[in-house]
Amino acid sequence: MNQYLQGFQSFLGARKLPSPTKLKQPKSQKRWLFLSKYLCISLAVILVLVWSHTAVAQESAPIRPELKRVLDTIWLVITGSLVFFMNAGFCLLETGFCRKQNAINILAKNLVVFSIATLAFWLFGAGFMFGGGSSWIGTEGFFFNGDNIFQTSEDGSGSLATSEAKFFFQLMFAGTAATIVSGAVAERMKFLSFLVFSFLLVGFLYPITGHWAWSNSGWLTDITFNKNELQFWDFAGSTVVHAVGGTAGLMGTVVLGARTDKYIVPQNLSSLKLREKTKFNKKIESLSGHNITLATLGCLILWLGWFGFNPGSTLEATSPAIPHIFLTTNLAAATGGIGSIIFCFVRYRKPNLSFIINGILGGLVSITAACAYVSFPDAALIGVIGGGICVPLITRLLDWWEIDDPVGAIPVHLGCGLWGTLAVGLFSIGPDKNFDWAYKSEYGPAQGFFRGGNPNQLIIQLLGAATIFTFILISSRAIFYLLNLIPGGIRVSELEEKDGLDKYTFEDNIQDIYQDQIDALNQKLESLNQKINKLNR
Incomplete structure (x- = not known):
């Protein structure tokens, strides 16, 4: 190596180049680069092998069950890890949308809630959800220990992943439902109560x-229904995950009430525009978040995580529906963001980044139920309605009724979740429209109402969404009522809310140089005012 450097130096007539030894990286850094490089290469090779084998298998003999089990297990682990990474997105999004005196509280809730979700789903959740028994509740599989409680097709055409991989993937969804509530009740709910x-x-x-x-x-x-055997379809959880979390969050905001300084009595009510006041003649204060950069980064991480959320719900690596789901998911997110931009220009004559962020997320939630069963144009339409209409409309309705949602969790997850579920009954392409890969073995929703079908599937979707919404609303209200009976209730005091939950709930002391400068200036101004008052006397 030195000979090549010296020859290059003499050829150019340049000054002596630095010795290669001076360019060496520390051993720890070299080791990390080595491990990260080969980890990425290994994952890439695995994905290439999975997809290439799938492509060949579709044109030749079926995949052997032993190999399919390995591929399906790897697929669920990888996509489940992407869904887990969405927790980082929620952390950043909610922290950025909230005020800085509550940042530690928001981060801690999003971090600890997954630990709580893991324990709850392992103890009871998996058994209640997938254990056999009645049609209303599972009765086996508690304290999950690798038991085969998950649905497996008898002909071997479905997912052959191990029970542990299926549990891991479903656990990620359960944790997401709990994280949604965190944003809706932010800045005023006690940490332990949450x-x-x-x-x-x-x-x-x-x-x-x-x-x-x-x-x-x-x-x-x-x-x-109408002499037809039908089923409620929610491919990846528009209602089962997102609307459940959004409904629980809605009840939490109603029970807690709005933040103290969110809706105030105006000095001059007549000077306010309609969008600036509530039904009860109060002024709506924006209470903007402290770091839109964090919120934007959180949105991008969630967008990435959705590529595990929706495609992973096939539960099998060899499903030919996966590329289609990737594209419908991405289209809905893109049109959701564009729809929110159009709304902002129509309403405010300039864009609003907070609306754009929630518009993208609204598009993603909207397509979650129908991502495998609709065409690309319909996916784009579903996304633009979710992000451009549902999110701003429901946001305005919440403010009108003085329901305080700091991060927009209710419009995005409840509103768009319900819309996405109904979209299955409106836009589903149907089993007779060249979607054989999505409708194998007569598996899939009936043809949507707007695609030439009858309203039967739409009615079933409405029945399922309404039933789940009602159950979560009532049961969440009962839990909040019982928690509120504990001395001190579930809401922090007015002083704690004003000064920030970080100060009273956590021992962490994070230095904020800007706040220190502001406090120093306030002290100087107070001292100057005292001197002026003495001189005036």
Whole structure:
């Protein structure tokens, strides 16, 4: 190596180049680069092998069950890890949308809630959700220990992944439902009260409704309507995950009430525009978040995580539906963001980044139920309605009724979740429209109402969504009522809310140089005012 450097130096007539030894990296850094490089290469090779083998298998003999089991297991682990990474997105999004005096509280809730969700789903949730038994609730598989409680097709055409991989993947979804509530009740709910509610939500409420829709024995999976055998379809959880979390968050905001300084009595009510006031003649304060950069980065991470959320719900690596789901998911996200930009220009004559962020997320939630069963144009339409209409409309309705949602969790997850579920009954392409890969073995929703079908599937979708919404609303209200009976209730004091939950709930002391400068200036101004008052006397 030195000979080549010296020859290059003499050829150019340049000054002596630095010795290669001076360019060496520390051993720890070299080791990390080595490991990260080969980890990425290994994952890339695995994905290439999976997809190439799938492509060949579709044109030749079926894949052997032993190999399919390995591929399906790897697929669920990888996509489940992407869904887990969405927790980082929620952390950044909610922290950025909230005020800085509550940043530690938001981060801690999003971090600890997954630990709570893991314990609750392992103890009770998986059994209630996927264990056999009645059509209303599972009765086996508690304290999950690798038991085969998950649905497996008898002909071997479905997912052959191990039970542990299926549990891991479903656990990621359960944790997501609890994380949604965190944003809706931000800045005013006690930390321990939130953790207790999260445990009950993931351990009992979420798995019960999930059993109805996703278990092989759930009552929503076998409904006779107008002499037709129909089923409630929610491919990746628009209602089962997102609307459940959004509904629980809605009830939490109603029980807690708005933040103290969110809706105030105006000095001059007549000077306010309609969008600036509530039904009860109060002024709406924006209470903007402290770091839109964090919120934007969180949105991008969630967008990435959705490529595990929706395609991973095929539960099998060899499903030919995966590329289609990737594209419908991405289209809906893109049109959701564009729809929110159009709304902002129409309403405010300039864009609003907070609306754009929630518009993208609204598009993603909207397509989650129908991503495998709709065409690309319909996916784009579903996304633009979710992000450009549902999110701003429901945001305005919440402010009108003084329901305070700091991060927009209710419009995005509840509103768009319900819309996405109904979209299955409106836009589903149907089993007779060249979607054989999505409708194998007569598996899939009936043709949508707007695609030439009758309204039967739409009615079933409405029935399932309304039933789940009602159950979560009532049961969440009961839990919040019981938690509120504990001395001190579930809401922090007015002083704690004003000064920030970080100051009273956590021992962490994070230095904020800007706040220190502001405090120093305030002290100087106060001292100067005292001197002026003395001189005036």
